[in-house]
Amino acid sequence: MPEYIEKYYTLKDLWKSVKKLPSDRKYLAGGTDLVISLSCGNDKSSVWLDISDIDRLKEIKEDGKNIFIGAAVKISELESNPLIKKWASALSECVKYYASPSIRNTATLGGNYANASPCADGVLALAALRAKVMLNLYDKRRVVDILSIVKGPKKIDLKKDELIEGFIVSKEERKSIFMKMMHRKRFGIAKAGLCMCYKLEKGKLRDVSISLSSVAPSVVRAKKTEEYLEGKNPSKAQTKACQLIREEISPLTDIRSTSDYRMRIVSVFLSRALCSI
């Protein structure tokens, strides 16, 4: 349990004071995962830094080429924001599958990413969107590919105090499909999920990206299948693509599903996605 929580409204204030705080510190954004660790007695940090009201982290804005989505943007905001709907529709689509309405009002996209869960719905959408993540350490920024620092369940390669400032999605006119299998209709964790972004030009697929959840230690891209689908007619390529995508993954059997069932789901999802185009 933290001994105390410091609340910040600007990045400037955060960077001014952060180094003076006890070294076992943690960021608190939505809190839907972190606060549970408090109830379970699992959290050993002595101070939490509440970043949920830092204005910069709540921004959704655009420039000429990209949109920026702040790390403290709530999941529920992704559903109806016009910029997200236009340029990152996979994120809007993931919302209805994401936990419950009240959790969506609290949880943040940055938290979903930081938690580095292999079944993270927001990360599944960000990966298919080929998003980049903007990291900030003492006001020095670096931008990296979304999956490049995710190393496994709960493992994310951030430096001490490095803050997830937000996500960058390039403005591309691509359509998206989001699918998730869970043990009940709503408010469940994915047995497997698939998100696909693509363009269709004269009946041929272009610029395809496919991400998968709950089939590897982190969300992954199905790059061989993406390559195969490039320039293909979606219905004609269906059989081979569904076979390829099974060969790309080796999911585990665990409490939520079996390896075999997960492979089948992914294959069926891709088949349904290609049929729907």
Place this chain on the structure above:
Amino acid sequence: MKKFKLECEVNGKKVKVEIDSSLRLLDFIRDVLGLKGTKEGCGEGECGACMVLMDGRAVNSCLVMAVQAHQKRIVTIEGIHKHKYGAQLQESFVKEAAVQCGFCTPGFIIAAQEILSKNPKATLDEIKEGLAGNLCRCTGYENIFRAIDKARRKK
């Protein structure tokens, strides 16, 4: 334990109080303010018994730290009757026998308030979707769905 000077609005009243910053919003509402209508069920965001409105949006108060409510507007079941649909929902829950043990009811009414305020024409399916984070273990859901639907029609 370092204290935090929390300022917020609860059920329309300004609150200024020094609290332990490790308190969850739920603990603050129940133990500091003494508003016992908000219940603790699972304590991990699954059941929805602890729902309150924070700046008009339903949240699980067991998953929010009290510090995060600083300078926000909180509405609990004790203050919901002042809001559009609130009193109607309470009356409708009683009339439709949508309350048995009553433990989940505050959460359902808060969730229903958000559903109807966002979408006054919510269909039965949309009402069900909106209640995905609320569990009831004794009344049964049909009476609850009917109560919310009737409250919507009457307003």
